[in-house]
Amino acid sequence: MIVAGGGRDLAWPVERIASALLQRSGVRAVHLLLHGGARGADQAIGRAAHQLGWRVQSLAAEWRRFGRCAGPIRNRQLLEQALIEAQAHTSPSFSASVLVIAFPGGSGTASLVQQARRCSSRSPVPFAVMEVSAPFSPEPLAA
Numbered sequence: 022m023i024v025a026g027g028g029r030d031l032a033w034p035v036e037r038i039a040s041a042l043l044q045r046s047g048v049r050a051v052h053l054l055l056h057g058g059a060r061g062a063d064q065a066i067g068r069a070a071h072q073l074g075w076r077v078q079s080l081a082a083e084w085r086r087f088g089r090c091a092g093p094i095r096n097r098q099l100l101e102q103a104l105i106e107a108q109a110h111t112s113p114s115f116s117a118s119v120l121v122i123a124f125p126g127g128s129g130t131a132s133l134v135q136q137a138r139r140c141s142s143r144s145p146v147p148f149a150v151m152e153v154s155a156p157f158s159p160e161p162l163a164a
Contacts, residue, residue: 022103022110022117023054025070026096026133027062027124027153038062038124039069045122045151051075052117053106055099057082057092062124078102096133100140107146118147125155 023046042054054070056063058079070077080102082095103119110117121137123130134150141148 022107022119023049023051023070023075023122024099024103024119024133024137025054025056025063025066025122025124026059026099026126027066027130028126029059029061031062031065031124031126033062033065033124035065035069035072038065039072041124041153042066042069042073042122045153046120049118049120052110053078053103055080055103055106057095057099057129059129062126062130066124092129093132093136096129096136099133100137104140104144104146104148111146116147118149119144121148121150123150123152125153 025042053076055078056066058064058081067077067079080095080099082091084091087094107117107119121133123134134152137150141150
């Protein structure tokens with residue numbers, strides 16, 4: 022199971038996101054990728070996962086219902102759903118895990134990472150968090 026998210030301003034090509042997802046997932050069998058459905062990174066992550074042939078589920082934040090708390094609530098729901106799915110795919114011969122992949126973003130992405138790290142300490146299934154950094158591009162030196 023993968024939970025992935027990032028900022029609304031992330032403008033990476035879908036191919037680059039797909040490459041990052043493949044790199045981070047390694048040899049894991051991906052049964053499902055969950056994302057928050059927001060514009061920007063979340064929607065691009067969903068498209069990339071579809072291109073990879075992965076099953077994708079989007080869980081949108083309920084802004085009208087929860088106001089400013091909607092983002093953190095949605096992040097918790099994503100993590101809880103991933104844990105439920107991982108437990109459902111665990112058998113005596115196979116142990117499913119949860120991988121959280123965080124693309125560059127702002128406070129919402131930071132909230133997802135923070136909640137994921139807290140979940141990992143009490144999770145009944147293996148749980149990992151990986152952050153994808155934007156490559157460093159130095160400013161050209163003035164002549």
